[in-house]
Amino acid sequence: MRTADERIEALERSLRRYRLATWGLLLCALGAATVAATGDGVQDLVRARRIEVVNEAGVAGVVLGADSTGGSLAVANAAKKVVVGLSTYNAAGGVLVADGAGVELVELSTGATGGSVKVANAFGKKAVGLGASATGGTIGVFSAGGKAVAGLATNSNGGAVLVANALGNGGAELSTDSVGGSLAVHGASGNAGVMVGTDTTGGTVLVVDADGKPGVLLGTSRLGGLVGVRNKSGEPVGGITVDEHGLGSVQACDREKKCRTLSPAP
Numbered sequence: 001m002r003t004a005d006e007r008i009e010a011l012e013r014s015l016r017r018y019r020l021a022t023w024g025l026l027l028c029a030l031g032a033a034t035v036a037a038t039g040d041g042v043q044d045l046v047r048a049r050r051i052e053v054v055n056e057a058g059v060a061g062v063v064l065g066a067d068s069t070g071g072s073l074a075v076a077n078a079a080k081k082v083v084v085g086l087s088t089y090n091a092a093g094g095v096l097v098a099d100g101a102g103v104e105l106v107e108l109s110t111g112a113t114g115g116s117v118k119v120a121n122a123f124g125k126k127a128v129g130l131g132a133s134a135t136g137g138t139i140g141v142f143s144a145g146g147k148a149v150a151g152l153a154t155n156s157n158g159g160a161v162l163v164a165n166a167l168g169n170g171g172a173e174l175s176t177d178s179v180g181g182s183l184a185v186h187g188a189s190g191n192a193g194v195m196v197g198t199d200t201t202g203g204t205v206l207v208v209d210a211d212g213k214p215g216v217l218l219g220t221s222r223l224g225g226l227v228g229v230r231n232k233s234g235e236p237v238g239g240i241t242v243d244e245h246g247l248g249s250v251q252a253c254d255r256e257k258k259c260r261t262l263s264p265a266p
Contacts, residue, residue: 055078070087079101081101103120117129126142170188183195187210199219227240
């Protein structure tokens with residue numbers, strides 16, 4: 001079974017980590033400028049592949065450029081660190097915002113399903129991600145170590161909530177399906193320990209062992225309640241049900257699936 005990190009990443013596929021072309025502006029070759037002047041000395045048009053605006057020390061503070069993917073703009077501080085970048089990526093736009101040391105803290109980009117926002121901590125590790133998916137929106141929250149620990153998302157049946165421990169494992173998942181709501185509580189290994197849900201006859205509770213195999217099932221049928229017990233291999237070996245007369249019935253089975261039933265029914 002996937003970890004919470006993988007589940008959140010799957011629900012939020014649109015949160016793509018674009019490295020925008022702004023950071024590669026120095027690869028642009030300086031092109032010759034074409035200037036058209038009016039009679040008053042004001043330039044109507046300046047054409048170039050790259051334009052730099054420098055300070056009194058000759059350090060570029062603003063750089064405008066263009067390449068085969070489109071235009072780009074980089075704004076740098078006095079330490080020559082790019083702190084704001086705008087550029088095109090896959091025919092769409094993107095924005096990067098960094099701190100004074102050049103660590104990327106905010107990223108806005110677009111993908112096949114819509115827009116996305118990534119917010120990072122002071123070390124550049126993703127802390128929050130927001131985006132659009134084919135079924136709606138997604139939000140992912142990450143620990144200081146970069147592990148996904150919480151998330152909100154949508155699916156074809158409604159919404160989903162994920163929580164995990166600091167390592168991105170375990171936790172719980174609350175979601176909806178075609179017949180109602182469901183809750184899965186996971187152990188540290190990532191396998192679901194308890195799953196609670198609904199079906200056409202009512203509620204169900206499934207208890208799973210450390211290997212992810214079902215051990216006990218509690219549910220309902222058209223006749224009443226039922227309890228199913230399975231062995232370590234996941235094979236049914238016994239159960240308690242309600243028979244056609246409304247009476248209790250206990251069943252025990254051997255490894256060859258031969259069963260005996262105890263019932264007060266005539």
